[in-house]
Amino acid sequence: xxxxxxxxxxxxxxxxxxxxxxxxxxxxAATTQRPKEVVKALEDFYFNxxxxxxxxxxxxxxEATEMYEKARATVAKFINxxxxxxxxxxxxxxxxxxxxxxxxxHALNAGDEILLSQMEHxxxxxxxxxxxxxxxxxxxxxxxxxxxxxxPDWNLNSKVKIVSITQASNVLGTVNPVKEIAxxxxxxxxxxxxxxxxxxPHMPVDVKDLDCDFLVFSGxxxxxxxxxxxxxxxxxxxxxxxxxxxxxxxxxxxGLFETTYNDVPHKFExxxxxxxxxxxxxxxxDYLNKLGMKSVQTHDRELVEYAMKKLSSVKGITIYGxxxxxxxxxxxSFNFANIHPHDLSAILNSRGIAIRxxxxxxxxxMKQLKVNSVARISFYIYNTKKDIxxxxxxxxxxxxxxxx
Amino acid sequence: xxxxxxxxxxxNFKHPKNYxxxxxxxxxxxxxxxxxxxEIEIFLKFDNGKVSxxxxxxxxxxxxxxxxxxxxxxxxxxxxxxxxxxxxxxxLKLVKVNLSIVRMKCGLLAFWALRKALENK
Numbered sequence: 001x002x003x004x005x006x007x008x009x010x011x012x013x014x015x016x017x018x019x020x021x022x023x024x025x026x027x028x029a030a031t032t033q034r035p036k037e038v039v040k041a042l043e044d045f046y047f048n049x050x051x052x053x054x055x056x057x058x059x060x061x062x063e064a065t066e067m068y069e070k071a072r073a074t075v076a077k078f079i080n081x082x083x084x085x086x087x088x089x090x091x092x093x094x095x096x097x098x099x100x101x102x103x104x105x106h107a108l109n110a111g112d113e114i115l116l117s118q119m120e121h122x123x124x125x126x127x128x129x130x131x132x133x134x135x136x137x138x139x140x141x142x143x144x145x146x147x148x149x150x151x152p153d154w155n156l157n158s159k160v161k162i163v164s165i166t167q168a169s170n171v172l173g174t175v176n177p178v179k180e181i182a183x184x185x186x187x188x189x190x191x192x193x194x195x196x197x198x199x200x201p202h203m204p205v206d207v208k209d210l211d212c213d214f215l216v217f218s219g220x221x222x223x224x225x226x227x228x229x230x231x232x233x234x235x236x237x238x239x240x241x242x243x244x245x246x247x248x249x250x251x252x253x254x255g256l257f258e259t260t261y262n263d264v265p266h267k268f269e270x271x272x273x274x275x276x277x278x279x280x281x282x283x284x285x286d287y288l289n290k291l292g293m294k295s296v297q298t299h300d301r302e303l304v305e306y307a308m309k310k311l312s313s314v315k316g317i318t319i320y321g322x323x324x325x326x327x328x329x330x331x332x333s334f335n336f337a338n339i340h341p342h343d344l345s346a347i348l349n350s351r352g353i354a355i356r357x358x359x360x361x362x363x364x365x366m367k368q369l370k371v372n373s374v375a376r377i378s379f380y381i382y383n384t385k386k387d388i389x390x391x392x393x394x395x396x397x398x399x400x401x402x403x404x
Numbered sequence: 405x406x407x408x409x410x411x412x413x414x415x416n417f418k419h420p421k422n423y424x425x426x427x428x429x430x431x432x433x434x435x436x437x438x439x440x441x442x443e444i445e446i447f448l449k450f451d452n453g454k455v456s457x458x459x460x461x462x463x464x465x466x467x468x469x470x471x472x473x474x475x476x477x478x479x480x481x482x483x484x485x486x487x488x489x490x491x492x493x494x495x496l497k498l499v500k501v502n503l504s505i506v507r508m509k510c511g512l513l514a515f516w517a518l519r520k521a522l523e524n525k
C-alpha cells in the first residue's frame with residue numbers, strides 16, 4: 001500500500017497556497033492534478049523526439065511513431081485490451097460521440113431503442129439525443145432511493161440495440177454492476193458501452209472480464225494531460241464502425257472520388273494526432289501501475305468510508321447516493337444546511353479547500369434528486385484523512401460566514 | 405470571505421425584495437446559469453412607459469439571489485430607454501462587492517434575465 005503523503009511530493013501543485021492556506025484538492029472527479037513524471041514525459045517528447053507520426057523515415061519521425069504506438073500498447077495493457085482496439089480521442093465525451101456517429105447512426109433504424117440510466121453524465125445523454133431525429137428512441141433505467149440502478153426494472157426487449165451506462169456515477173459515486181449488465185444485454189442481443197470516465201482512474205478495469213463492446217475514458221481524470229482520452233472497442237466492433245472524420249492518417253489510398261480506409265484503430269484518427277499527450281497518458285498509466293490499481297481502489301475506499309462517517313456526524317448535511325460506502329467510488333455529493341453549493345464552495349475556497357459545486361453535468365439526475373445543485377467532494381491518490389478532517393472543521397466557519 | 409458575504413448581501417439573500425411571480429406581466433423571461441443550474445425568472449409591468457412593478461423568482465446562491473433583489477429595486481420607475489441603456493457594469497456596481505470571473509455569472513444572472521425580457525417584449 002502506498003503512502004499518500006509521499007505521493008503528494010510528486011505533485012508540485014501542493015506547494016501552492018490558496019488564500020494563504022495549503023491546498024486541499026477535493027475536485028478530482030472534475031480533473032486530477034499532474035505528477036512531475038507526466039509533465040517530464042511531455043518535455044522529453046517535445047525537446048528530444050518531436051516529429052509527426054506515421055510518415056517520414058528520418059530518426060525523429062521514427063522515434064515519435066514508436067513512442068506513440070508504445071503509448072497505445074501501454075494503455076491497451078492497462079485495461080487488458082489489444083493495441084489495435086485503442087483509439088486515441090480527446091476525452092470520454094468524444095469517444096461516445098464517435099460511437100454515436102460512427103456506429104449507431106448506421107447500425108440502428110427508426111424504432112430501435114437505446115437504454116441509458118438516470119444517473120448518466122450529459123456526455124452519455126446528449127450524443128444519443130441527436131439520434132432521436134432518426135426515429136431512434138431513448139429509454140432511461142431508473143435508480144432507487146439509495147442511488148443504485150433498479151436492475152429488475154430493465155425491461156430489455158428486442159428493440160434495445162445499445163445499452164450505454166456509466167461504471168461509476170460522477171455524482172452519486174454509485175458503482176454499477178456493468179459486468180452483469182453486459183451479460184444480460186448480450187443475451188438480449190444488445191451491444192454495451194461503458195462510460196469509464198470515473199471508474200478507470202479509480203479501480204482495476206479489465207475489458208475482457210467486463211465483456212463490454214466499448215469503453216471510454218479521459219486521461220485528465222487520471223493524472224494525464226488534458227486533451228487525450230481513449231475509446232476502446234472490440235476489434236470486430238471497430239471494424240463495423242464508419243469513420244467520423246476523414247483526412248490524413250486514416251487512409252490507405254486516396255483517389256479523387258474514393259478512398260480506402262486505413263485499418264483500425266488508425267481509421268478513426270484522422271489528421272495529426274495528439275502525440276505528446278498520448279505519451280503523457282502512458283506516463284500517467286505507468287505512474288498508476290507503480291502504485292497498483294488495487295491499492296488505488298483500496299485507498300479510495302478508505303477515504304470514502306472515513307468521509308461518509310465524518311460527514312454523517314455534521315449537523316445539517318444531506319448525503320446523496322448509496323449509504324453503504326462499499327458500493328461507492330471516491331465521490332460524495334451532498335448539501336449543507338440550506339446553503340447553496342456555490343456559496344459553500346466559495347467559503348471553503350477561502351480555507352484552501354477546492355470542491356465542486358453545481359449540477360455536475362447531470363441535470364436529469366439533479367431533477368431526480370429534487371435539487372438544483374450539489375456540493376461534491378472526490379478523492380485521489382494524494383488525498384488523506386487529514387484533508388477530510390480539515391473539510392469537516394471548515395463547516396463551522398461556513399456557518400459563521402453565513403450567520404447561521 | 406466575510407467581505408463577500410457581507411450583511412447587505414446576506415440580508416437580501418435571506419429576505420429578497422420583490423420575490424414572487426406576477427399575473428399578466430408585460431414582459432417576462434427566464435435565464436439559466438449553465439455553470440451551476442441556477443435559474444431566475446423576471447416579470448415586469450409597465451405603466452406610462454415606466455416600470456410600475458417587478459418581481460423575480462428562482463433559486464440560486466446568495467450572490468445571484470441578492471443581485472436579483474438589488475436589481476429589481478433599482479429598476480422600479482425606470483423608463484424602457486433607461487433599462488435598455490443599462491450595462492453590466494451598472495449591475496455589478498449594485499452588488500458593491502468585488503466578484504471573481506466565475507462568480508460574476510452569479511451576479512449577472514438577474515440582469516441577463518432582464519435583458520431577455522426586454523427583447524421578448
